Amino acid sequence: MEKTVICPGSFDPVTYGHIDIITRASKLFDKVIVGVFINVDKNPSFSIEERIGFLKKTVGHLKNVEVVGFDGLLVDCAEQHGATAVVRGLRAVSDFEYEFQMALTNRKLSPTLDTVFLASDAQYTYLSSSIVKNVASLGGDISNFVPEIIHDEIFNRLNKT
Ligand code: PNS
Numbered sequence: 001m002e003k004t005v006i007c008p009g010s011f012d013p014v015t016y017g018h019i020d021i022i023t024r025a026s027k028l029f030d031k032v033i034v035g036v037f038i039n040v041d042k043n044p045s046f047s048i049e050e051r052i053g054f055l056k057k058t059v060g061h062l063k064n065v066e067v068v069g070f071d072g073l074l075v076d077c078a079e080q081h082g083a084t085a086v087v088r089g090l091r092a093v094s095d096f097e098y099e100f101q102m103a104l105t106n107r108k109l110s111p112t113l114d115t116v117f118l119a120s121d122a123q124y125t126y127l128s129s130s131i132v133k134n135v136a137s138l139g140g141d142i143s144n145f146v147p148e149i150i151h152d153e154i155f156n157r158l159n160k161t
Contacts, residue, residue: 085115
């Protein structure tokens with residue numbers, strides 16, 4: 001049976017760290033749905049459409065990856081796309097508490113939906129979308145954080161200097 005998983009996130013914006021996890025998932029599973037969600041605890045800098053656009057440009061070459069936007073619960077999106085597991089990246093122990101809470105919440109909402117954690121590449125353990133936004137807003141170099149193809153669009157939007 002084909003194994004479909006969902007890689008959810010805010011992706012505001014996508015970074016090399018996210019791309020590393022999506023690429024790893026695409027090698028492990030038959031199909032990967034990259035779900036762009038609203039995180040009620042965060043105030044996004046980019047619209048869902050823009051975030052989807054960045055992802056399509058950066059992971060669109062992976063044949064078994066599909067990028068979707070979803071304005072609702074992760075468990076509902078997973079069911080709609082036939083995903084049987086959620087894939088999340090872990091950068092460091094500090095990620096664990098938040099990730100474990102989300103995994104157990106999702107399991108309460110949908111008992112058959114499991115969560116799989118993939119260890120991020122060591123070179124990206126410091127990296128986050130917030131870091132990208134912080135550095136770019138002050139005119140700093142983000143070329144090590146996001147791919148060239150989306151760099152200018154992100155930098156020009158965020159740079160406040
Ligand atoms: O990249 P993020 O912001 O850490 O991702 C968090 C995200 C978007 C995966 C999480 O907030 C989410 O699943 N949002 C959708 C709404 C939902 O299902 N909430 C209940 C589970 S916490």
